[in-house]
Amino acid sequence: MKQTLLALLAGALFGAGLALSGMSDPAKVRGFLDIFGAWNPTLMFVMGGALIPMGIAWRIQAKLRTPLAAERFNLPDTTKLDTKLIGGAVLFGIGWGVAGLCPGPAITDLALAPRSAFVFVLAMLAGMGLFRIITSRSTPANEVKAPGAIGK
Amino acid sequence: MIGGAAALMLLGLGRIAGVSGLAARAVGLADAGPPPVLAIAFILGLPLGGWLMAQALGGVSLHFPPNIATLLIAGLVVGFGTRLGSGCTSGHGVCGMSRFSRRSISATLIFMASGVVTVAVMNLMGLS
Numbered sequence A: 001m002k003q004t005l006l007a008l009l010a011g012a013l014f015g016a017g018l019a020l021s022g023m024s025d026p027a028k029v030r031g032f033l034d035i036f037g038a039w040n041p042t043l044m045f046v047m048g049g050a051l052i053p054m055g056i057a058w059r060i061q062a063k064l065r066t067p068l069a070a071e072r073f074n075l076p077d078t079t080k081l082d083t084k085l086i087g088g089a090v091l092f093g094i095g096w097g098v099a100g101l102c103p104g105p106a107i108t109d110l111a112l113a114p115r116s117a118f119v120f121v122l123a124m125l126a127g128m129g130l131f132r133i134i135t136s137r138s139t140p141a142n143e144v145k146a147p148g149a150i151g152k
Numbered sequence B: 001m002i003g004g005a006a007a008l009m010l011l012g013l014g015r016i017a018g019v020s021g022l023a024a025r026a027v028g029l030a031d032a033g034p035p036p037v038l039a040i041a042f043i044l045g046l047p048l049g050g051w052l053m054a055q056a057l058g059g060v061s062l063h064f065p066p067n068i069a070t071l072l073i074a075g076l077v078v079g080f081g082t083r084l085g086s087g088c089t090s091g092h093g094v095c096g097m098s099r100f101s102r103r104s105i106s107a108t109l110i111f112m113a114s115g116v117v118t119v120a121v122m123n124l125m126g127l128s
Helices: A002-021 A026-031 A040-063 A083-099 A103-111 A114-137 A143-145 B001-015 B021-027 B036-057 B069-085 B089-098 B102-124
Strands: none
Touching: A002 A103, A002 B001, A026 A040, A026 A083, A026 B102, A040 B001, A040 B089, A083 B069, A083 B102, A103 A114, A103 B021, A103 B036, A103 B069, A103 B089, A114 B021, A114 B069, A143 B036, B001 B069, B001 B089, B021 B036, B021 B069, B021 B089, B089 B102
16 A cells, blocks of 8 residues: 555656656657757756666665665566567657657646556557557467467 | 655565556456556556545646547557567556666567657658
8 A cells, every 4th residue: 555655656756857857748758859859858858867866766776775665676677679679669769859858747648638648658658558569479389389478 | 755665666566566467467468477466556546646646736737539449549559569578668668777687678669669750650641
């Protein structure tokens, strides 16, 4: 229960920050990406501002054995640069540039501009579903055939 | 506030505040990640916090692309791309970059460049 409330609080703080900073406005985000045109660099300070507390948090994290409200840290440990990372980032950037929306602001905007945000979020979840279908099909055959491997 | 929220996830729950991963986890489209209830709570918190902030500010101005097809195509590509690339602006851009992760710094530079090129090309084509 404590963990759930903490996650809700973190999400709410994140959403409030996006609304306050203007990241929730697709036109402002496109203006930030429009460096060859009518460039609006203000969102750079939002990103920079977010990096400072997080940089400090990573310093604290390195000294902690466990998180304050969970049993262990569950953090990514991959360091390899691969084509998936690069291709995914290229695609994401294209979609981000087209509409001016990335996942956080889009979900936050469900409360602020429900109709447009709903269309985008639904399509985004469909894209995530499509990725899941494609990657589950490309699972090596021996893994699929193993007894008990069907389902979760 | 955004950095504080991400710090809360890291130090409180030991997790990365990556919105694309948490969104996929919340709707059952990801096998790895925190317990779904935590992902759902974080994802529900986003519009809740956005709404509260909008009330406090007396409204925020939002300008969406008017065309539904634009939203559909962009949404599809963002959903697919963030899963393929294991993260978006929050996970790679905020959490990963501040950790000096080579993968996240690369991903952020690439999606920023890709977004800049996309906007420039659309402007040249008179699409925006």
